[in-house]
Amino acid sequence: MPYGHEMRGQRGYSIITDPSAKKLTTEEDTYTCGHCGKVVWVQPLKGPLGGRCTCCDHLICLACVGKGCRPLQKQLELMERRRQYVEVLDRPLSE
């Protein structure tokens, strides 16, 4: 059962404390790319951030824009299957 604070979304949050800056504490939002898993800082009015994949409906980073839909979960499955395949090939023939 999902908990109230565990909303399915891609939003992260950061707090920067910098005594050398004009503002002691800066709060910034982030989101995690739905394709490569990279964390993107949302800084308003500072150029393009990325996009939204119309296939899987996830926010994606700028590097993933225009590269087709490759959801992170699918990539993780492929990494795991690739490793399992290599382990099967490494087994002795007598097994």
Next chain:
Amino acid sequence: MARYHFDNRFAGSQQPMSSAYKTACAVWSSTATQARRGRCVGITVGADGAPNATDCQIIWQVQRQTADGTSTAATPNPIVPADTASLQVAHVNYTAEGTYTLPVWGRPLNQRASMQWMAPDLDAAILWPATNLAGLAFMALSPTYTGNFLIVVEYEDL
């Protein structure tokens, strides 16, 4: 999912920062315990020593790991004491770097600054696969600051 916490003060000797990336913490899946996916839900970073007389920046970064380097094993603490030990492997204070591929989190900060990042949403966490030695490495570099640094990691077993 159980949540765990560890940092590079848990074990070994803190390695001073240099102008090349130094890994302070790493966590990964291991077939020695049971390969499970994990996700990082919180990172706290900051210098752990007196600032350099010359003002400078520290670049903090998290990269995907595919092979381990030379380090000290650490035992992550479960946030809820009743939870069992983590199935992930955590190491700290690397003296020789592992093999890393894709940077997934990075931020430059002033040497006097510290930062806390958290992922309250499920899909905001940084995932790694259930593949032996695959995980995340947390590192930093600075062209000028040469003291110790602290990286705190919170993650969940999936």
